[in-house]
Amino acid sequence: LASQLSASRDSHARRPLQAVAPDISPSELLDGIRRDVFSMHFQPKVDANTLRVVGVEALARWQHAGQSVRPDFFIGAAERHGLIAPLSRMLLAKTLNDASRLAEAGFPLFIAFNLSASWLSDIHLPEFILESIQAVSLPAERLILEITETTILSDLDTAMDVLTRQRLKGFKLSIDDFGTGYSSMEQLQRIPFSELKLDRSFVQGAADRPTVRAILSASIDMARKLKLSTVAEGVETQAELDLVRGLGCDLVQGWLIAKAMPVAELIDWLRSRATQPT
Numbered sequence: 135l136a137s138q139l140s141a142s143r144d145s146h147a148r149r150p151l152q153a154v155a156p157d158i159s160p161s162e163l164l165d166g167i168r169r170d171v172f173s174m175h176f177q178p179k180v181d182a183n184t185l186r187v188v189g190v191e192a193l194a195r196w197q198h199a200g201q202s203v204r205p206d207f208f209i210g211a212a213e214r215h216g217l218i219a220p221l222s223r224m225l226l227a228k229t230l231n232d233a234s235r236l237a238e239a240g241f242p243l244f245i246a247f248n249l250s251a252s253w254l255s256d257i258h259l260p261e262f263i264l265e266s267i268q269a270v271s272l273p274a275e276r277l278i279l280e281i282t283e284t285t286i287l288s289d290l291d292t293a294m295d296v297l298t299r300q301r302l303k304g305f306k307l308s309i310d311d312f313g314t315g316y317s318s319m320e321q322l323q324r325i326p327f328s329e330l331k332l333d334r335s336f337v338q339g340a341a342d343r344p345t346v347r348a349i350l351s352a353s354i355d356m357a358r359k360l361k362l363s364t365v366a367e368g369v370e371t372q373a374e375l376d377l378v379r380g381l382g383c384d385l386v387q388g389w390l391i392a393k394a395m396p397v398a399e400l401i402d403w404l405r406s407r408a409t410q411p412t
C-alpha cells in the first residue's frame with residue numbers, strides 16, 4: 135500500500151486515477167480509522183468581485199509517511215467495501231471540530247462538506263448531521279452539503295427524499311462538479327439546492343474554447359434565474375478569474391486564491407489576509 139500511495143500521490147488526473155487506483159482493503163481502511171490517519175484540509179471560497187473569504191470546502195486527506203494523500207483512493211474504496219458510513223462520520227466530526235476552532239478564532243465561515251453517494255442512501259443521515267452540528271453549536275445554515283451531479287442522478291428518489299429533509303433542517307445544498315453529469319435542470323430543480331459549483335474542466339477550458347465558454351455562460355445565467363449562487367472551481371489564473379467574474383459568477387475557489395490547508399494554517403492565512411490591503 136505504501137508504494138502504491140506514493141506512486142500516485144502526485145497525479146492530478148482525478149477521474150482516470152479512480153479507474154486505475156489500487157484497491158484498499160477493508161482491514162487497511164479500518165486500521166486507518168483506528169489509527170486516526172485521516173484529517174481535513176480546507177480550501178477557501180471567495181467572493182469573485184471583492185475576493186473576501188466567505189467559506190471553505192473541507193477536503194479529506196490521508197496522512198501517510200509525512201505526506202497527505204488525496205481522497206481519490208480511500209473514498210472510493212470505502213464506498214466499495216461498505217465502510218463509507220464509519221469513515222464519513224469520522225470525517226464529519228473532524229470537519230465540525232475544525233469549524234469550531236475557526237469560529238473561535240473569529241472566522242465564522244460557511245463550511246462545505248462533501249457527501250458521498252453511498253452515505254446519502256442512509257435515511258437517518260439528516261438527523262445524524264443535525265445532532266452532529268448541534269453538538270458543536272454550529273448553526274445549521276453555516277453547513278453546506280456538496281453532492282456531485284452524478285450522485286444525485288444515480289438514485290433521484292432517495293436523493294430527493296434525504297436531501298429535501300436536510301434542507302428542511304436548515305443545511306444548504308450544493309451541486310458539485312456541475313457539467314460532468316448530463317443532468318437536466320428539470321431533474322435538478324426538484325431538489326432544493328442553493329448553490330451550483332461549476333466543474334473546473336469548464337472553468338479552465340473556457341478561456342480558449344468558445345463553445346465551452348458558451349456552456350459556462352449559459353450555466354451561470356440559468357443558475358441566476360433559479361436563484362442559485364454559483365461557484366467557479368479550479369480557478370488557477372488571473373485570466374480565469376477575470377473570465378468567470380465577467381460572466382457573473384458569484385464565488386471562486388482555486389489555486390489562484392489558495393490550496394486546501396490544515397485548519398491552523400488556514401487561520402494564519404485568514405489573519406494575514408485580514409491585515410493586508412486589498
Ligand code: G
Nearest residue numbers: 192193194204205206209225248249250251
Ligand atoms: O483535493 P481533492 O483531491 O481533495 O478531492 C478529490 C475529490 O474527493 C473531490 O471531488 C471531493 O469531492 C472528494 N472528497 C474530498 N473530501 C471528501 C470527503 O470528506 N468525503 C467525500 N465523500 N468526498 C470527498
Ligand code: G
Nearest residue numbers: 193248310311367368369370387388389390
Ligand atoms: O469536491 P470537488 O470535486 O470540488 O473537489 C475539489 C478538487 O479540486 C480537489 O481535489 C482539489 O484539490 C482540486 N482543486 C482545487 N482547486 C484547484 C485548482 O485550482 N486546480 C486544480 N487543478 N485542482 C484544484
Ligand code: MN
Nearest residue numbers: 191248280310
Ligand atoms: Mn466538492
